[in-house]
Amino acid sequence: MNEMNLFKQGFINLKFRKKILLICIVASCLPIMTLGSMWYYQIQDSLVTRENENLSEALNQSILNIDYKIDNYLNIVNQIVWNEEIKNGLTAEYDSNYEMYKFYNDTLAPTLATPPTLQTDIDSITVYTDNQMNPYDQLLRPLADINQNSWFNSTKDSNRPTLVASSEDEIFKLIYPIFDERRMYNNILQMEINYQQFFDSMSSLFEEDYGVAILDSDGNPVYSYETFSDRSLEGKFSLLESAEGVDNIESDFVIQQAELPSYSWTVYLYRPTDIISAATLPMRVTVVLVILLSILIMVLSIYLLAKVVVRPLEKLSENMRKIEEGDLTVSVFNSGTDEIGSLIKQFGDMVNKLNNMINQVYKSKIAQQEYEMKALQAQINPHFFYNSLSLINSKAIMAEQEEISQMTQHLSSFYRTTLNKGRSIIEVEKELENVISYINIQQLMHSNSFDVHYELDKSTYHYTMLNLLLQPLVENAINHGIDHKESSERGKLMIKLKRIENTLEFSVTDNGAGIEPTKLQSILTTKTEGYGVRNVHNRVQLFYGSSYGLKYESEMDYYTKVTLVIPIVHGETQLSHHVDE
Structure with a gap:
């Protein structure tokens, strides 16, 4: 108690400057x-979080790479599987070896x-048949x-592609x-796909100290x-571990996992936590x-501030001198109300307001330059593309290749209406021209294996709408409907447009495989x-309102x-007014 009183008395007896100090x-x-x-x-914890973010980013990039490669293989396989000449040749009855x-x-x-000649990662493509060939x-x-x-x-009677992969045998097949x-x-x-080339990106995610594991739906590596x-x-990170086993080794590793739902694969990317602990030592010392x-x-x-009262004014004068020299950084602060x-x-x-004004002018100059550059690119790139198509068309006509000429003309029309000079609003007539060009291209790609019928109200052509609304609908009708039709009847596609009071109604109908009720x-x-x-x-509901959009049957x-x-909508001005409302 006496010591406390002595301390209190000593503090009271200190000079005011020392008390403040x-x-x-x-x-x-x-x-x-x-x-x-x-x-x-x-x-x-911060470094672990950052490491998780790095792992997640690297994992997502790897998954995107795998998706891209598999999509490429599926495109190649689809072109072969749905080739009518291949189908007819494999199911034909041959009278002589010459025909075969x-x-x-x-x-x-x-x-x-x-x-396989064009892509080194494809080892071979083989057709197996029970026809006597x-x-x-x-x-x-x-x-x-x-x-x-x-x-x-499991694959013989399937109507979908199957991936067969094994790390033990290092095989990968579609x-x-x-x-x-x-x-x-x-x-x-x-x-047959080259196993090492397909997964080559997985071995270069980091320089060292990491692991990658991919399991199928049954837990097989x-x-x-x-x-x-x-x-x-x-x-330590066994490929045969279950999800609970992975949780048990999280003390040794920082782990990120992601799913490939289309193929029922699970990808794990992991790095040792010891690396992070070692990396934190210099930071802890710092x-x-x-x-x-x-x-x-x-x-x-604090000592100098308590000793020299005039210091804030000196700092203010110094800061003004820096601003005069062009440095607009505020280096003097005072919370007093005197x-x-x-x-x-x-x-x-x-100074802050001056900084904001300068930044606004600077940013506006940058934005203007970027806009001018984008406008220039928008003019140059399409012109180069169209000129190239025009040259191909001329060469095709000179070589009497009518189908190539038709394809280039359809491509030119399709991309011209798709780009639409960078605008998102297009006339109904141009939107229909875009879809018709796309259908013509698909007919050439499908060897005219399906028919198209149009019922279009031409009195609606002068109205405007959002661009690229119809092409995805037609693409789904062909790729998921007509292409998967199992009956022998020819594919049929019907495009309709009619006006109903103050609305436009477009419809796309196909006689394909149909859609499961649950889907x-x-x-x-x-x-x-x-x-x-x-x-x-x-996009339609966001632009026009919740009472508009798509309906499936x-x-x-x-x-x-x-x-x-x-x-x-009669024009872009009215459409912009409609969106504002």
Whole structure:
């Protein structure tokens, strides 16, 4: 008690300047030490979070790369599987070896041998058939060569491609049955893909100390890769671990996982936590040094401030001199409400406003330059593209290649209406021209295997609408409807446009495979890859209002019809006014 009284009496007897100095030092050091301590212990968590973000970004890039490669393989396989000449050749009854050889030489060999030649990651493409045909090198083999494989029974009757991959055997295959409408023979297409080239991006995500594991839906390893400077870490992350097992080793590794829902694969990317702990040591030392240095600077600053009252005015004068030299940084602050504090505050506000004005002018200049550059690019790039198509068309006409000429003309019309000079608003007539050009291109690509019928009210052509609303609907009708039709009837596509009071109603109808009832109920709410019907529906409702959009109706193996309803708009000005409302 006596000691406390002595301390209190001693503090009271201190000079006023020393009292202020002592109070300011204590009040300033406590927050610094508190924040420094919190920072010290949160560095580990911050680095773990950053490492997770790095892993997530690298993982997402790798998944995008895998998706892109598989989509490329599927495009190649689809072109072969749905090739009518290939189908007819594989199901034909041959009277002589010459007819069979003519099919091999003119159709089968060019179609199957070209992709491996153009893409080094494709080792081979082979068709296996139970038709009584002579084997042709590795391009055509009897079905008995593969009927002992574990995946054979599940893929033979499937109407979708199947991925077969194994890290143990280092194989990667794409299996796709070739649909035979008469169901006379079983034909299966097998694309063998170079395992190392397909997963080569996985081995270069980081320089060292990381691992990658990919498991299929049954937990079987598809791919694995590890490189650790600490050899004792190798093998700890077992590919055969379940999800609970992965959780158990999170103390040793920072782990990120992602799903490939289209292929039922799970990808794990992991790095040792010891690397992060080692990386934090220099930072922890730096934090301690910064805290000590901050305290020292604070003590000296408070001492000088208490000793020299005129210091704020000197700083203000120095700051004004810097501003005169062009440095608009405010380096003097004062929280007082006296004349000096008010002067410094008003000075700071003035400099900040001046900074804001300069930044606004600077940013507006940059924005103007970027806009002019984009406008120039928008003029140059399409002109170069159209001139190139025009040159191809001229060469095709000179070579009497009518189909090539037609394709270039359709492509020119399609991209001209798609780009629309960079505008998002287009006349109904131009939107229909875009869709018709797209359908003509699809007919050429499908060897005119389906028919198209148009019922269009030409009195609506002068109205305006959002561009690129119809093409995704037609693309879905062809790719997911007509292309998957199992009946022998020719594909049919019907495009209609009519005016109903103050609205325009577009409809796209196909006689394809139809849509399952459960999928039909959620087709406008389910997120899909690419620019799907859900995006079209959301874009229409965002632009025109919730009373407009898409409506689907379908019956399995019979038809699918999608209807688009939008309000009548006479021009871009009225459309902009409609959106503002």
